[in-house]
Amino acid sequence: MRHSLSPDLDGTAVAAAARQPVKATSRVSRLCEVMDLMLDSVGDPLALESLAASASYSSFHFDRIFRELTGFSAVDYQRKRRLRRAAHLLRHEPDVAVVRIAQDCGFPSNAAFAKAFKQQFAMSAKAWRDGGWRAYMDQQVGRESDVSFFVAEPDKLDVILAPYIAPEPGSIARRIAVRSLPAVTLRYQRFFGQSGAALSIACNGFIGDRESIDGAPCGTPFYGVFDEDPGFTGEREYCYDFGVTGVEVADPNLGMRVLPAGDYATLDFHAEWPRFRSMYEDWLDKQTVWRLDSTRPHIQAVQRDAAGQWQGWLALPVKRR
Structure with missing residues (x-):
């Protein structure tokens, strides 16, 4: 199922489309x-x-x-x-x-x-x-190629729809750490042919369902998974998984997948929405030690803090040159 959404759609229209x-x-x-x-x-x-x-x-x-x-x-x-x-x-x-x-x-x-x-x-x-x-x-592909903004609420679409602005040189790179992440098992929903605002609102709806139906508490981690380079995949071809771990999920229709363990370049964030593209351009493209590992997915982990603000990390799969 595909949705083509114009930037001038209001939050209600986007949310209605994205809930499909x-x-x-x-x-x-x-x-x-x-x-x-x-x-x-x-x-x-x-x-x-x-x-x-x-x-x-x-x-x-x-x-x-x-x-x-x-x-x-x-x-x-x-x-x-x-x-x-x-x-x-x-x-x-x-x-x-x-x-x-x-x-x-x-x-x-x-x-x-x-x-x-x-x-x-x-x-x-x-x-x-x-x-x-x-x-x-x-x-x-343009700015719709970046899937980092997938949990914004309908009243914050201006953040998703804003054009990409390159970060100050070095400002993202200095925050990146290469970590060895463990494997994680997810119960997930697959979204095909959605990106940008529609995908963001749909994933926010998934979070709302897990909180209201399955009783997921504040601080529950949610994961967005993209198996290909976001910059080269148009909206029609997006295949994106969004899931939860550590929660007993009632919906039998949700799939199950394991995120692979390994080395990832990670960028922590809190009350902001950094983009994968900034990690590529300010860190990865200038690397002499690490390069992207195309056999593993891009991952974003998000959770609400005690005040209800979003925090988490972006992760690029990497291997040594």
């Missing part, structure tokens, strides 16, 4: 598992028949239902994910040859990859690696 998430019914849960399989196997050939069988559908019904959920055929969706993974690696793995990236992302030849990449991003892989990714992120 993709519900994790049995059918949708199976499709979500297939989507996760596609991400985990981005470099492997996955036949439509095999994907359909993993979801217990015939090929015809699987492709039809997949289109209803995502707006894309399963084959096209996997192709787009492969290309976004390649774009991600081209930016963050400058010492890896383009032909190796093409192979690792499941393309049978460099020529096939070059053609598909140019169709998707309107430039060559070399041009992308040389800095074209920045123009694409700014012009094609």
Whole structure:
């Protein structure tokens, strides 16, 4: 289900639209598992028949239902994910040859990859690696690409809708610490095709449900999870999980996933909403020790303090160069 929201929508309209998430019914849960399989196997050939069988559908019904959920055929969706993974690696793995990236992302030849990449991003892989990714992120995706603002209340949409302003050089970098985070098991809701204000209000609604229905107390941690580079994924293709841990959840339709342990560059915050983009530009892009690890997700943890204000951290998965 997709929602395209204009910046001039008021809070009531946004909230009404955002309260229509993709519900994790049995059918949708199976499709979500297939989507996760596609991400985990981005470099492997996955036949439509095999994907359909993993979801217990015939090929015809699987492709039809997949289109209803995502707006894309399963084959096209996997192709787009492969290309976004390649774009991600081209930016963050400058010492890896383009032909190796093409192979690792499941393309049978460099020529096939070059053609598909140019169709998707309107430039060559070399041009992308040389800095074209920045123009694409700014012009094609824009500020809606940043998912850091997902729990703002309807009366605070101006924070979400404000244009991105680069931080004072060094102001974010000095606050970042690389930590080894443990694995966390979530009960989660998947939101597909939503971003910006709609996603923020939908996730705020999820928090409200856990507090009112499941009795989640103040201080309960909630987690937002994004498995791809937020800067390269348009609204139609957003696949975003938002979940809770440490709470007995009554809703049987919520999915379950484990956030992987490992090293993460973390940015603590309190009563503010820093963006992932600022972490990239003020810290990661200038790193000589760490680089992004594309095999693990971006994570944000949030919780209310005793005064009801939001606090938490952003986390970028990293590995040593």
